[in-house]
Amino acid sequence: MKITSVQSHVLAYDLPEELGYSQQYYARRTAHLVEVQTDEGITGWGECFGPGNIALANKGIVEKVIQPMILGDDPLDRDVIWHKVYNLMRDHGQKGMSMQALSGVDIALWDIAGKVAGLPIHKLIGGAHRTEVAAYGYAMMLKRESLADHLARFTDEAAAIKDAGFAATKMKVGLGPKEDVQLAEAVRKGIGDDFPFMVDANHCYTTSDAFYVGRAVEDLNPYWFEEPVAPEDLDGYRELRAGLKINISGGEAEFGRWGWRQILENRGLDIAQPEVCGLGGISEYLRVLALCHAHFTPVINHVWGSAVSVAANLHLLAAMPAMPGGLFPWQPMLEFDTTDNRFRDDLLTTPLDIQGQVKATGRVQVPTGPGLGVDPDRAFIERFEVTG
Ligand SMILES: [Mg+2]
Known part of the structure; x- marks a missing residue:
């Protein structure tokens, strides 16, 4: 079998x-x-992390840089292809957009491998440790509105996510340390005392501001405090993890096994959040997962993007071993953005209907069809495709 084209949409x-x-x-x-696409008519789908103009630039890397490297290669040689592409791009970026571009190609090769074998990706990896997962819903985004309007909306949105059947909820912060503490109080008010919530700062704080917010919200008992400081700030992560009672999470902006080795050895994470569509695809995710578990760091995947990304992550969550194991082991959750996303809800010929599943059962089923187990609708893609 040979690769005949590598295209971005x-x-x-x-x-x-x-x-x-x-x-x-x-x-x-x-x-x-x-x-x-392949010469045997089997097509694989993948996804690259990166919005807006980043996506358009990554399309150039996929089609103009990676495609010529791998045309004619056997798509089943995905680890050989991964290393060939990485080694040829290494001098131009071991992290960032080159890895995001490689991620989408690698996921598509796993989809092809599953279709050739007639097996879902979680079976190719080694089987399903779980066939369904709980999901956490996030919303509570920032808007150009007053603090009072933010507070009222955060309370309402948090309550709505709880009512929708999600197992936990996640909020954004970033208005300023004092305001952000009030936002967290508004979320706790909306969900009551027992429902888990998480705080995502998207690395907007200095270490001292992160300590201020972390200590102020500790009594609200958030499950984790996500990306409190810049991903490069290894000292800040380590000091925050040692000094706060809350779990520190992060990693969505880290790439590859070498970057992950560094942040794990730094001991700054209670919970690792690898992004499969950015860090190097499924091939590299599996190596990063092994590294996380080698450091006894639990993993809850970062999930963003279309139904292709959600499906890929469902397979990975299914194939994730319990760590350390037990009768009632710690379980990962599916991250789910509850804001408007037609590329997740309407892309597939048979939608995943995450919201419907969560509402009915509080759980999301792992796809069982070959490869990713999902089928993107070409007419839908043509309707929304942009070139510049
Ligand atoms: Mg985040």
């Missing part, structure tokens, strides 16, 4: 309302799908 639409997190506001939803 960047999809975009205007959101019904502007959303924000601690770094920026955004008004368009983007997804970057990768399609790998």
